[in-house]
Amino acid sequence: MTFSVPSRLRLLGLALLLPLLGTAQNAVSTAPQPAVPPQQWYLLDPAADGVMGVSVRKTYDELLKNRPSTSVVVAIIDAGIDTAHADLRRLLWTNPREIAGNGLDDDQNGYVDDVHGWNFLGGADGRNVDVETYEDTRLVARLRPLYEGKARTAVPAAKRAEYDLYQKVKKTQADKIAENKEQAASLDQAYTLNKKGADNLREALGLARLDTASLRAATPTDPNLYRAALSLYANLRSAGYADLESVLADMKEGLDDSRSQLEFSLNPAFNPRASIIGDDPTNTQDRRYGNRDNHGPDPMHGTHVAGIIGADRTNMLGILGIADNVRLMAVRAVPNGDERDKDIANAIRYAVDNGASIINMSFGKYYSPQREAVDAAMRYAATKGVLLVHSAGNENDDIDVNVEFPSPVYPDGQPVPNMITVGASARLNDQHLVADFSNYGRKNVDVFAPGNQIYSTLPGQQYGNKSGTSMASPVVSGMAAVLKSYFPTLTAADLKRIILQSAVVYHTKVLKPGTRKTVDFAELSRTGGLVNLYRAVQLADAEAAK
Numbered sequence: 001m002t003f004s005v006p007s008r009l010r011l012l013g014l015a016l017l018l019p020l021l022g023t024a025q026n027a028v029s030t031a032p033q034p035a036v037p038p039q040q041w042y043l044l045d046p047a048a049d050g051v052m053g054v055s056v057r058k059t060y061d062e063l064l065k066n067r068p069s070t071s072v073v074v075a076i077i078d079a080g081i082d083t084a085h086a087d088l089r090r091l092l093w094t095n096p097r098e099i100a101g102n103g104l105d106d107d108q109n110g111y112v113d114d115v116h117g118w119n120f121l122g123g124a125d126g127r128n129v130d131v132e133t134y135e136d137t138r139l140v141a142r143l144r145p146l147y148e149g150k151a152r153t154a155v156p157a158a159k160r161a162e163y164d165l166y167q168k169v170k171k172t173q174a175d176k177i178a179e180n181k182e183q184a185a186s187l188d189q190a191y192t193l194n195k196k197g198a199d200n201l202r203e204a205l206g207l208a209r210l211d212t213a214s215l216r217a218a219t220p221t222d223p224n225l226y227r228a229a230l231s232l233y234a235n236l237r238s239a240g241y242a243d244l245e246s247v248l249a250d251m252k253e254g255l256d257d258s259r260s261q262l263e264f265s266l267n268p269a270f271n272p273r274a275s276i277i278g279d280d281p282t283n284t285q286d287r288r289y290g291n292r293d294n295h296g297p298d299p300m301h302g303t304h305v306a307g308i309i310g311a312d313r314t315n316m317l318g319i320l321g322i323a324d325n326v327r328l329m330a331v332r333a334v335p336n337g338d339e340r341d342k343d344i345a346n347a348i349r350y351a352v353d354n355g356a357s358i359i360n361m362s363f364g365k366y367y368s369p370q371r372e373a374v375d376a377a378m379r380y381a382a383t384k385g386v387l388l389v390h391s392a393g394n395e396n397d398d399i400d401v402n403v404e405f406p407s408p409v410y411p412d413g414q415p416v417p418n419m420i421t422v423g424a425s426a427r428l429n430d431q432h433l434v435a436d437f438s439n440y441g442r443k444n445v446d447v448f449a450p451g452n453q454i455y456s457t458l459p460g461q462q463y464g465n466k467s468g469t470s471m472a473s474p475v476v477s478g479m480a481a482v483l484k485s486y487f488p489t490l491t492a493a494d495l496k497r498i499i500l501q502s503a504v505v506y507h508t509k510v511l512k513p514g515t516r517k518t519v520d521f522a523e524l525s526r527t528g529g530l531v532n533l534y535r536a537v538q539l540a541d542a543e544a545a546k
Contacts, residue, residue, distance in 0.1 A: 037319055039465070041427050042450035042475060045534070046504075051427050053450060054475060055534035056322055059482070063537045069485040074309055074477055075117070075329040075351030075359045077344065080296030082303040082459040083116055083330065087311040087318045092116045093329035095354065109353065113292040117330035118350055120343040122291030123276040130297040131264045132272065132337030134176070135367040136169040141268035143169070169367065177266050184258035191251040198244055205229060211243035212236050246465075265337040273340075284342045284373035287349070294330035299459050302330065304466050305362050307457030308474040309481065318463050319456060322478025322533070325485045329356055334363045341370035344406070348377035352384045357484050358495075360477040361390045361406065362470035368405035378406065378416055387492040388419040389477040391469035393439040396514030400441040408444050418492040420480075420499060424451025424472040425530055433521055434510045438469055440524040446496075447503045448524070449475040449531045479533045487540045498543075502536040503529025 036043045036057050044053035073093050083092055093116060097107035100115045111118050121129040133141075143166035147155065155163045198210060204225055207214050215233040220226050232244065241247055264270050273281060279289050296302075306328050311321035333339055333347035344363075351359050359381065368374065381388060393404045399421075403409075408421045424435040425448040435452040439445065451472030453465045480495045490498070505528045508521045522528030 037455070039455035039463075040319055042454060043320060043322070046429065052425060052429055052433065052530060054322075054479065054530075055532050056320075059533045059537055060324070063534065063541070064482075064486060067486060069325040070488045071325050071327055072323065072358065072481045072484045073327045073329055073354075073356045074323070074481050075331050075347075075354075075356035076302055076306055076309070076474075077331045077333050077347045077351065077359060077361050077363070078302030078305055079334045079336070080119070080299035080302050080332045081294055081306050081328065081330040082299045082457070083294055085303060085307075085457050085459070086461055087315065087321075087457050088303070088306055088328065090312055090315070091310050091321070091326060091328050093327040093354075110288045111290070111292070111350070114354075115292065117294045117332070118290055118347075119293045119296065119332040120290045120346055120350075121277075121296065121332050121335055122293050123278070124289075124291065126291055126293065127276045128291075128293060128297050128332075129272050129276050129335050131260060131270075132335035132340075133267065133270055134173070134265050135338040135365045135369070136173045136176075137266055137268055137270075138338075139165065139169040139367060139369070140173050144268070172366070173266060177262065180258040180261045180266065184255060184262065187251055187255040187258065191248065191255055194251065195248055198248060201228065201232070201244075209243055209245060211245075212241075241465075260336070281340050281342050282370060284345055284370050286342070287346050290332075294332060296332050298336060301334070301362070301470065302332070303459050304454075304456045304464075305360060305470060305474045306330075307463075308454060308471060309360060309478040311457055322475065323481035323485065326478075326481045329354065338365040339363050341368055341374050345370070345373040345377040348374070348381055348388075352377075352381050352386050356386060357492075358387045358389065358477050358480045360474050361388060362468075362473045364391060364393045364404045364406070366402065366404055368407075371405065371407075371411075374406050375410055378419065382416075382418040382492065385492050386418065387480055387495050388416070389473050389480065390419055390421050391473040392421050392423045392441070392445045394424075394437045394468050394470075395439055396437055397439045398441055399439045399444045403444065404439065408446075418496065420446050420476055420496055422446065422451075422469060422472045422476050422531075423448040423525060424467070424469045425449060426452040429506065429508055431509060431511050431518065433506065433508050434513055434524060435467065435469075436511065436513055437467070438472075438513050440513060441526075442523060443526060445525040446500055447476070447527050447529055447531050448472065448521075451475070476531055479531060479536060482533060483536060483540055486537070487544055490540065498536050498539050499531060500527050500529075502532055502539045503527045504532050504535065505529045 041051045042053045043056040044051050045055040045058045046052050095115050098115050099106050105112045147163050147166045205218050215229045218229040310323045310326035310328050311319045313320050313324045331347045331351055333343040408416050408419050423440055423445045424438040426432050426435050449472040451469050452467045454471040455465050458464045483495055506521045509518045510521045512519045
């Protein structure tokens with residue numbers, strides 16, 4: 001579970017301030033709907049507003065005004081949610097059969113005091129798993145004693161597939177270690193230099209903050225300083241940053257993340273689960289563990305996702321969620337690191353059994369040792385009419401070739417009928433329409449949705465931009481919730497079909513993620529399209545009228 005911090009920084013370059021200081025050339029519902037905050041470009045309409053949003057405002061203004069709706073439960077399987085956030089707390093799902101805080105399992109579902117959801121990363125004593133290892137790291141730890149130093153010919157034929165897996169995960173883990181060492185060194189140097197440069201520039205311009213408004217208004221007499229202010233202004237605007245301080249914060253976040261991965265997530269000896277939960281993570285039949293802490297140690301990711309789906313549209317605060325009649329169920333199963341298959345399978349089943357119609361799944365990994373349990377849970381969700389919305393991943397990879405899990409295709413080759421897999425798009429209809437970090441796939445990615453520089457809720461009553469397919473997935477979950485709310489007879493298969501059929505196909509020549517090669521946007525997903533709520537509601541309306 002990660003945001004795409006490094007990709008966002010690449011828009012500016014790590015040496016952002018150094019050119020500006022003279023070392024290089026300048027780089028030139030039923031109620032009236034509230035106004036969309038200017039940062040929420042993804043709610044706007046491509047034709048009317050000139051940005052590649054999904055037409056949420058237009059939909060409410062023109063198609064849904066004065067129409068009845070029913071409440072829809074959306075489960076968010078993630079790292080936790082800040083349940084005290086003013087833009088979320090009214091929308092939290094509440095278990096009607098559970099009495100808060102009495103220490104009893106009132107509804108006899110096996111989970112004590114699961115008032116707003118459940119935490120599968122918690123211990124019975126209230127402690128929580130925060131940082132976890134990656135799946136390839138866990139596989140290295142398990143397989144190294146069996147196969148390290150052995151030739152393939154010395155391994156029994158029945159074990160050679162496992163031997164080959166060890167060689168593969170050994171390489172992917174080594175590649176990640178090398179990548180994070182390089183990134184940590186680069187970000188450390190860039191952060192130190194740019195922080196010093198920022199301090200110098202603030203002092204020279206007499207500004208408390210280097211934000212776009214102040215930089216645009218700055219009129220220093222020194223022509224070099226004037227050019228520096230204008231150039232920084234242009235760079236911040238092009239990358240979607242409000243101020244240079246946010247750039248430095250992202251650099252620091254990226255640096256801290258790389259260091260954490262090296263110390264914990266890529267360390268085969270690290271195993272926090274053993275002491276905190278004390279279960280057997282390979283025993284997928286075990287379902288009664290965890291605790292009621294929906295917040296967790298780091299609810300940043302889940303809080304941002306929740307706001308995109310359903311932040312309060314009536315309280316005149318902060319932002320507007322996409323769905324206007326929704327209840328958000330918090331199911332904590334995604335650590336900082338790779339999720340466990342056991343936890344994901346149980347989280348899906350918990351959400352289904354407690355009334356979710358839609359499950360947002362902004363997580364993924366490339367190895368799935370207990371895949372059968374997750375696939376069985378997804379099949380269970382299908383039998384109950386629950387739609388699964390899954391992020392495609394942030395490795396600028398073709399997931400038709402390198403499958404990300406949970407996979408949209410079962411081992412027998414059949415597609416998961418109740419799952420939508422979502423890639424991330426950006427603000428403008430130009431060569432950068434596909435976010436440079438986004439995974440893609442002509443078969444395994446269904447659609448694209450806004451996922452670059454997405455403004456939403458953050459813990460502690462805060463708001464801010466984050467990027468990733470993790471942000472694109474809840475855009476689609478929010479759309480599905482709107483459709484289910486206003487057209488309650490729609491099944492999971494209907495929701496998927498309508499969202500995919502109504503996606504707007506674009507043939508924009510875009511940079512293929514991770515390359516400088518130009519390709520047709522329509523070639524990067526199954527539909528070739530960008531989701532659009534207005535067209536989806538129109539299609540649902542037309543079908544309902546038949």
